[in-house]
Amino acid sequence: MLFPPTGLASQTRLFMWFIMRKLKHFLLLAGAISSFSWLGWTYRPVQAADTQPEPKQFFEKEVLPILQSNCYSCHGGEKKIKGGLNLTTREDLLKGGDNGSAFNEQKPDTSLLLEVVKYEGETKMPPKGKLSQKQIDTLAAWVKMKVPFSDKKGIASGTAHGPPVVDAKAKAFWSFKAVEKIEVPKVKNGAWVANPIDAFILSKLESKGYAPAKSADKITLIKRIYYALTGLPPSQSDVENFVKDTAPDAYEKIVDRLLASRHYGENWARHWMDLARYAETNSFERDGAKAYAWKYRDYLIKSFNEDKPYDQFIREQLAGDELPQVTRDSLVATGFLRLGLWDDEPADRELSYYEQLDDMVSVTGQTFLGLTLGCCRCHDHKIDPMPQKDYYSFLAFFHGVNGYGNGPEGIRHFVNGKVEPPPAPPRNDPKNPKKKKLDQMAYEQKLLELKNEIEALETKVGSQLVAGEKDDFKYEANRAHIVAKYIGKYVTQEESERYEKFLKERAELLKNPPEGGEPVMAVIEQGRTPRDTFILIRGMPAAKGAKVEPGFPSVLTDAKPNFPEVPKDAKTTGRRKVLASWIADPKNPLTARVMANRLFQYSFGRGIVRSASNFGYQGTPPTHPELLDWLAGELVKNNWHLKPVLREIVTSNAFKMSSTPAADMDRVDPENDLLSHFDMRRLSAEEIRDTLLAICGNLNLEKTQGPSIYPPVQKEVFQGQSVPGSGWGKSNEKDGASRSVFVYIKRSLAVPLLNVFDSPDPDSPCPVRFTTTQPSQALGMLNSDFINEEANKLAKKIRKESGDDAPKNVKQALQHALLRTPTEKEIARGVKLIETLQKEDKLSYDEAFRRFCLVVLNLNEVVFLD
Helix, strand or coil: CCCCCCCCCHHHHHHHHHHHHHHHHHHHHHCCCCCEEECCEEECCCCHHHCCCCHHHHHHHHHHHHHHHHCHHHHCCCCCCHHHCCCCCHHHHHHCECCECCCCCCCHHHCHHHHHHCCCCCCCCCCCCCCCHHHHHHHHHHHHCCCCCCCCCCCCCCCCCCCCCCCHHHHCCCCCCCCCCCCCCCCCCHHHCCCHHHHHHHHHHHHCCCCCCCECCHHHHHHHHHHHHHCCCCCHHHHHHHHHCCCCCHHHHHHHHHHHCHHHHHHHHHHHHHHCCCCCECCCCCCCECCCCHHHHHHHHHHHHCCCCHHHHHHHHHHCCCCCCCCHHHHHHHHHHHCCCCCCCCCCHHHHHHHHHHHHHHHHHHHHHCCCHHHHCCCCCCCCCCCHHHHHHHHHHHCCECCCCCCCCCEEEEECCEEECCCCCCCECCCCCCCECCCHHHHHHHHHHHHHHHHHHHHHHHCCCCHHHHHHCCCHHHHHHHHHHCECCCECHHHHHHHHHHHHHHHHHHHCCCCCCEEEECCCECCCCCCCEEEEHHHCCCCEEEEECCCCCCCCCCCCCCCCCCCCCCCCCCHHHHHHHHHCCCCCCCHHHHHHHHHHHHHHCCCCCCCCCCCCCCCCCCCCHHHHHHHHHHHHHCCCCHHHHHHHHHCCCCCCECCCCCCCHHHHCCCCCCCCCCCCEECCHHHHHHHHHHHCCCCECCCCCCCCECCCCCCCHHHHCCCCCCCCCCCCHHHHCECHHHECCECCECCHHHHHCCCCCCCCCCCCCCCCCCHHHHHHHHHCHHHHHHHHHHHHHHHHHHCCCHHHHHHHHHHHHHCCCCCHHHHHHHHHHHHHHHHHCCCCHHHHHHHHHHHHHCCHHHHEEC
16 A cells, blocks of 8 residues: 655655556556555565455444544533534534534545544643544544445434533543652653752653753853742842852752742742732722732731641631631631622622632632533533533522622621621711711721821931941831931921821820721621532523532532531531642642643743633643642642742752753744743733833832732723722822832722733633733833833933943843843944934933833843743
């Protein structure tokens, strides 16, 4: 038989195929040779046993079993079929589905059927895993025959679509199996291995005959680790000190310092906010505020900085009000379940309530388990082995939770270690009718304003002090005396009087807090008696089906929840605590895997499983499954502490690789699935804003908690709101330059700079940030008021430091932005630009240099790592 080669162009193949077909008869008749190979084609004489199989028999014997076991559950039978595609008859296959015909009669090799089974396009079938090469070759041969079907009635009837089968085969899927202890592989180049992570990556590279990329240079490396751990750029002095430090543990010392920095918690809290669909408003027309939502953000920052064990982190967010010891933080943590959309004027209140429950089920399943549970609210899951019953059994854990509201339904007060309902509204002082008591929100806002004013004056004095007096100034009791001592030197008389006034106001507020303790946005349940839960046909509350009890996804466990007896005075059912304990159990096959993958993802820029919140059949299989399980095991081994595992990841040689691929790797492995080099990445929206502020010397790092800040937004942006400007406050210049993690997130109004650089849509969890390249990014970076003001500040700062010397000015501007010494060519180009602007556009030197600074802030090297 003759087999066409795969390496030649199609036209060449067809021509040579024609020639070889003609030669075949001559060679057979001549009998000169028994076989030959040429240009990758093989010829051998056709024996009697080599006769081509009859097409219909080939279909019945070879093709049909593949379709029945892999395709007909979604694309066969008499019920509704997936994507409109039915594969049970030739007519239906030719007709195709939502994406068109599955077979191309003119060019069979380009048929959609082959594209999807080869995993070459966006759609990959079957979703539970790629077919074997033998099966793919069988389907390719069938397509080449022009997809014959059998005439036997019923032979291709397939399996009628029904509830997903949850059997031993389904439970054997890689992510549903228990995490097993993994042995670290042995490698040839042991010198490259800094820790086990390197061994797993190098082992796979060596098995393919490849080698890892070279190490990144020190400037690249320090920028990479600063952004990975803190989301901020290093300072110039940080870079210079690291480059000069020749100690063997110089890098490890930086890692330990950054892991201990409070900026670490701010950065990793932002990652979790993506997963928690964090926003401070409800969406819909009015998009009203979620009171005290910012306390959940502060809880995240504190938790990551304290390296709170991940299993405790889970329990607090799902059931912090049901724990044996309820704390203020555990109560705040339950805000995780309150962050979703809320319609304050629903047409159907019962349906609206189930929308809230669906949000809780979906975000819990995706965030902690990597399961798309929300897909089976209205019907059985179309892909994963999860029947609709599993969804409602899972929902039953949350069915005691009351619907959210902006009043008592959404707020609880923490009073002397106890959770209490909201108190009555604040009353006026009867002795002084003009004096009104502040409610808690206004009270905390006023305290924050006073704190900022006091700290600004104290910083002004404290920065000038030296030696022992500087140490004395650390104690609050000494500050007023020291400030007064330096009136006329470090502060004016007016500033001193304002300082004393602010201190008195703060002391008075602290003596008279609002009644009722501290309010927080938290989960509230109806009481100890749970509501009955029914399967809702098509997800509609008006069409209740069979009653269900709380239960875990059947593909993961056969165990039933064990609910302890609920005390008579309990305010909750206790069900969420049972669910949280099951999710946080080290034996759960998904929890540790999903979080270990996220640690890797936020360090390397991509996960071992790229579909970070979908570990089901349609998710992307892990590129390094053994490494993923090893990391999951390490997470549990370290008592669920994240920092030790994260430290292991970022101190690996794999993390230190250059982003330049070794020879041919970009062709051989364009997606870098083998991790032969470090992926170049663009900074996130928040990192870009914080970096621009840092370059220009304006980033305010003093804010560590409290109500969110409001960066300036142009009035044109407000026109998209039903009430332009509604719900957007105004921060002073200093507060407005705080880190982006503290920016107020309003669902109906996104800060333009963050929005254009792909900040997440907070309406749903965001497991992976998209990175787009679009004209509005360049236009915004060149023309926005924010960027132009920052360029002006940078220009003034540099002019103050280095005068009117153009080469010096250019060099300093580039050093500030790029954190490296610019080349002479780069300096010369900058000087030439300034001279051209002065000569041709008649600009002053000040304006020409400001525009050069604007160009510097727009350099790719500013917003791209490596």
